[in-house]
Amino acid sequence: MEAVLAATSIGKRFPGVVALSDVDLTLRAGEVHALVGENGAGKSTLIKVLTGVYTPDDGTLEYLGERKRFARPLDAQAAGISTVYQEVNLVPLQSVASNVFLGREPRNRFGLLDFRAMNAQATQLLDSYGIRVDVTRPLRTLGMGVQQMVAVARAAATEARVVILDEPTSSLEPREVDTLFAIIERLRADGVAVLYVSHRLDELYRICDRVTVLRDGRLVHSGAMADLPRLKLVAMMLGRDLEEVQREGATKFEGEHAAGQAPVLAASGLSAKHRLDDVDVTVRPGEIVGLGGLLGAGRSETVMAIAGALPLDSGEVNVDGKRLRTGSVAAAMRAGVVMLPEDRKADGILPDLSVRENIALAALPRLSAAGLVSRRRQDSIVDTFMKRLRIKAASPDQRVGELSGGNQQKVLLARLLCMQPKVLLLDEPTRGIDVGAKAEVQALIDELAKDGLGVVLISSEFDEVVEGSDAIVVLREGKVVTRLEGDNVNEAALLAALAEDSRDD
Incomplete structure (x- = not known):
């Protein structure tokens, strides 16, 4: 099969982080290629390299047999690489038809937008993909699933040679997933190379021909989807030794x-x-x-x-x-019921406040009388939890933002425990x-x-x-x-x- 887009030995670094290292990816005409990996694997960075958002620090890109370096996403789009992101990147206030033909609107002989022709062509296009909707409605009035389908149909209609679908089914109903897969089958038949990014194994095995697995910014595996057992794929994504895990010899238990x-x-x-x-x-x-x-x-x-x-x-x-x-x-x-959030910096600690203030924050209603907070009781609780959780700080008055990540996490736990959960x-x-x-x-x-x-x-x-x-x-x-x-x-x-x-x- 003809290689449409080939990335070879791609490397991308950011301050203190190696996002990609020596990654290869080849997309072939008429093939659906899965790109999989857990958080931090490098999937998004690789997509941004392919589409001109990032310039690679190492490696080369070849598109239609020629060496390429896209300086910006518009260059990649103009060359025929179309991307549909998980978050729909269209214009919500414009009509469905305007979004389908965004940047390539039909015009009449006077050079003016031909809305009648645009609406008719958009209706015909969407109908052909099984998407039945009033194309004159603003996009934002439609459900997220339908918006996602419009984005996919737009990408399919741009005569792109490569279509990248990033978690395309995240907002779709089962019947809409079937419609999406019908569109992908048409793209495959038309010789378009499709890069399909998803964490849903059933979908990957249903629609994809080949798979590339990334972990920690490195290439782990690339080959035929049908030749990779599900258990081995999961083990690769997680960095587990399959044979070692299997030696545990346990079976699934329900009860x-x-x-x-x-x-x-x-x-x-x-x-x-x-x-x-x-x-x-x-x-x-x-x-x-x-x-x-x-x-x-x-x-x-x-x-x-x-x-x-x-x-x-x-x-x-x-x-x-x-x-x-x-x-x-x-x-x-x-x-x-109390929760320690996944992102302690965005949703947890108040970095400019002291250890004392961060810990006592949740306990203030219990520590106050007539609207006044007892400093003595506050100090007692803070001291108790700093000792119990072994929080290392110069004093309770030190800014939390100055502590190590582990001690910041302990401060958050102390705050939750103050609530006697x-x-x-x-x-x-x-x-x-x-x-x-x-x-x-x-x-x-x-x-x-x-x-x-x-x-x-x-x-x-x-x-x-x-x-x-x-x-x-x-x-x-x-x-x-x-x-x-x-x-x-x-x-x-x-x-x-x-x-x-x-x-x-």
């Missing part, structure tokens, strides 16, 4: 948790369109329940829903047998901290569980989830695959659940 204490947290039927589908999570006092899954599995969305930060279409959350009002962070906090939701609690601090945080989580807290743990490091959890709820595409417990809490069972073909469920 009820052993009889014991009543659940401190019982979340059931959590559903939010395109994000969660009937998710159940049960945690008992003193139990650490891990959420296992690949990128986009719905782990963060699950804890956000439990914490009241994600509006739900249906489902309920019970704490100590009492039903909470969903979609309310305040109601969850009053019931004793019953359930602790931890989203990537050890991300971005050094090995020593990571061990301290992990030990602290175990200690908190032993004190009777119910803990929900998310980590992209599978060994951390396996070693730190009493049970694991495995998620894929917003659905629960299984719950692993007892001797079945191991990497072999976890990988097997993630790699399972959902069509066999």
Whole structure:
């Protein structure tokens, strides 16, 4: 098959970070090529190199047999490389037809826009792809799924030689996914090279001919999709040794948790369109329940829903047998549910405030009387938690922004513990901290569980989830695959659940 676009030995560096190193990718005419990898693998950086957003520091690009270096995205678009991003990059206030023909609008003999011709051509084009919509409506009045389909149809209609689809089904209903795949089949038949970026394994095996796997900015594997078993693909993405994992010899296990204490947290039927589908999570006092899954599995969305930060279409959350009002962070906090966010800098610490102020922030309502806060009580609580969590700071008055990542994370945990919670939701609690601090945080989580807290743990490091959890709820595409417990809490069972073909469920 003819190579349309070939990237060879691509390298891209940013201050302190090697984003890509010696990466090869070849897109062929009439072929759908999957690009996969977890967060930080380098997928987005590679796409930006291919489309002129970034200039590579190393390596070469060849397009239609000629050496190329695109200085800007417009150059790549003009050459015939069209990209549809997960976030629709069209003009929401303009009509559907105007968006379809953006930059190449039909004109009449006087050089003026021919709206009648544009509307007729847009209707004909969209109808041919099974997208039936009033093309005179502003794009923003349509659902996100339809907007995504319009973006794909626009890309297909530009006579592009390469079409890059970045998570194209994230906002689509099942019937819209079928329509998208019909469009991709037409592109394939027309000899267009398609680069398909997705974390959904079922889709990859359904539509893709070849696959390239990236991990930590490096090429791990490239070859035929059909020749790569699902379990091996998942292991490659995660950097696990498949044979070593398989030697654990465990099988997937499904069943009820052993009889014991009543659940401190019982979340059931959590559903939010395109994000969660009937998710159940049960945690008992003193139990650490891990959420296992690949990128986009719905782990963060699950804890956000439990914490009241994600509006739900249906489902309920019970704490100590009492039903909470969903979609309310305040109601969850009053019931004793607190969450450590994934991004501590954006959503957690207040870097310009002191350690004391950051820790005491959540406890202020308990520390105040008649609107006045007792400094003595505040100092007592801060001192207690700084000692208990072994927070290393020059004094309670030191700015949190000056602390190490591990100590910043401990400050956030101290703030949550000040609220005397019953359930602790931890989203990537050890991300971005050094090995020593990571061990301290992990030990602290175990200690908190032993004190009777119910803990929900998310980590992209599978060994951390396996070693730190009493049970694991495995998620894929917003659905629960299984719950692993007892001797079945191991990497072999976890990988097997993630790699399972959902069509066999």
